[in-house]
Amino acid sequence: ALSGNRNWAPMWREPQPKPHYDVIIVGGGGHGLATAYYLAKEFGITNVAVIEKGYLGGGNVGRNTTIIRSNYMLEGNEPFYEMSMKLWEGLEQDFNYNAMVSQRGIVNLFHSDGQRDAYARRGNAMMMHGVKAELLDREQVRQMMPYLNFDHARFPIMGGLLQRRGGTARHDAVAWGYGRGADERGVDLIQQCEVTGIRRDDLGQVTGVETTKGFIGCNKLALATAGHTSVTGKMAGLDLPIETHVLQAFVSEGIKPVIDNVITYGAGHFYISQSDKGGLVFGADIDYYSSYAQRGNLATVEHTIEEGVSLIPGLSRVRVLRAWGGVMDMSMDGSPIIDRTPIDNLYLNCGWCYGGFKATPASGFCFAHLIAKNEPHPVARLLRLDRFERGFAVDEGGKGPQPN
Ligand code: FAD
Numbered sequence: 001a002l003s004g005n006r007n008w009a010p011m012w013r014e015p016q017p018k019p020h021y022d023v024i025i026v027g028g029g030g031h032g033l034a035t036a037y038y039l040a041k042e043f044g045i046t047n048v049a050v051i052e053k054g055y056l057g058g059g060n061v062g063r064n065t066t067i068i069r070s071n072y073m074l075e076g077n078e079p080f081y082e083m084s085m086k087l088w089e090g091l092e093q094d095f096n097y098n099a100m101v102s103q104r105g106i107v108n109l110f111h112s113d114g115q116r117d118a119y120a121r122r123g124n125a126m127m128m129h130g131v132k133a134e135l136l137d138r139e140q141v142r143q144m145m146p147y148l149n150f151d152h153a154r155f156p157i158m159g160g161l162l163q164r165r166g167g168t169a170r171h172d173a174v175a176w177g178y179g180r181g182a183d184e185r186g187v188d189l190i191q192q193c194e195v196t197g198i199r200r201d202d203l204g205q206v207t208g209v210e211t212t213k214g215f216i217g218c219n220k221l222a223l224a225t226a227g228h229t230s231v232t233g234k235m236a237g238l239d240l241p242i243e244t245h246v247l248q249a250f251v252s253e254g255i256k257p258v259i260d261n262v263i264t265y266g267a268g269h270f271y272i273s274q275s276d277k278g279g280l281v282f283g284a285d286i287d288y289y290s291s292y293a294q295r296g297n298l299a300t301v302e303h304t305i306e307e308g309v310s311l312i313p314g315l316s317r318v319r320v321l322r323a324w325g326g327v328m329d330m331s332m333d334g335s336p337i338i339d340r341t342p343i344d345n346l347y348l349n350c351g352w353c354y355g356g357f358k359a360t361p362a363s364g365f366c367f368a369h370l371i372a373k374n375e376p377h378p379v380a381r382l383l384r385l386d387r388f389e390r391g392f393a394v395d396e397g398g399k400g401p402q403p404n
Contacts, residue, residue, distance in 0.1 A: 028052025034364020227327025254278030
């Protein structure tokens with residue numbers, strides 16, 4: 001830095017696209033980059049391109065509130081998210097990059113008897129999968145977080161479900177670490193290149209993609225375009241069970257350390273943590289209309305702040321520094337899809353709703369496994385595209401009490 005960054009080597013190459021690749025991944029977000037990294041590292045497939053219409057990490061991977069956890073309940077989700085948690089725990093050593101993984105604990109507050117029972121059930125389900133969970137009573141929560149509203153709350157805090165291994169990770173660094181690791185192994189990361197069409201032969205097989213840098217051929221095509229999944233799916237004639245909605249987030253001015261874990265409000269969708277720079281990072285619910293715009297409306301801003309202040313009265317004295325939005329690929333049951341499609345050599349990774357950041361490592365690993373072996377990884381075996389037709393929805397998280 002003392003050289004004014006003049007002598008810094010770029011983290012990855014800026015290659016021109018080759019005419020043909022074994023695998024093309026559309027989308028240079030967390031999931032696309034992680035998939036490329038694991039394809040190269042775990043499965044030895046390096047003739048790969050990641051094609052990104054903007055810059056690496058400019059999508060949701062750089063817009064999220066950085067929460068990681070594995071406190072899911074259902075069979076289709078819990079082992080998958082726990083695999084992700086274990087990968088997070090070794091990620092920085094694995095890709096040799098500081099992603100500031102911080103296992104500061106996550107507490108999901110509950111405010112009624114029914115909600116306590118639901119959280120106890122969730123905790124029990126976690127423990128049946130070998131994942132530790134603790135049910136806190138009101139006094140235990142008060143000791144950990146005395147600044148919460150215990151006295152005049154419309155929805156009094158009755159306790160919380162704690163996963164100590166949950167926490168946060170620096171989102172951009174995750175994209176950069178995976179990107180650099182993939183590039184080092186020979187993957188071409190092609191930025192500022194939008195995929196505008198998917199070319200198929202007479203038998204319906206994908207032969208490559210039309211892009212703003214021309215046609216690029218491939219043997220296998222993998223879509224990891226998050227909020228634009230319905231758009232890229234349509235290019236291959238697929239009508240997918242995905243709706244895109246905006247999710248907003250906020251960061252306050254930097255203040256002294258006050259919140260040393262992640263908290264979710266059970267009587268609303270509000271959640272909050274404090275970044276290492278001191279800013280309070282918080283968010284709430286999606287904006288309830290479909291949109292590809294990466295910004296939301298003021299009604300949601302007001303709603304978020306009201307929820308925050310009702311949970312933490314002192315928040316009313318803090319100034320918001322920035323607010324932004326990202327576009328979420330909402331699936332109909334709240335769970336993701338990592339699967340092949342009716343087109344033999346087209347693979348799909350989507351449906352992350354507002355919780356896909358924490359899934360990044362396992363998603364990349366399982367998607368790479370699927371692409372390399374043509375069969376699902378065991379922990380992702382229920383995350384199938386046709387589950388809605390078959391009546392095997394993995395109904396969790398989409399509208400439940402826990403965002404992110
Ligand atoms: P993205 O980073 O969006 O990657 C998709 C990429 O595809 C984009 O870069 C886009 O430009 C590219 N693309 C799209 N179309 C094309 C095309 N035609 N050609 C080429 N490239 C294309 N999750 C958590 O687990 N914890 C959280 O705390 C959390 N908080 C969130 C808060 C907010 C405000 C938001 C917006 C999201 C949050 N999420 C959270 C969700 C999480 O960020 C997403 O689920 C996840 O990042 C999606 O996967 P991705 O990283 O691959 O997406």
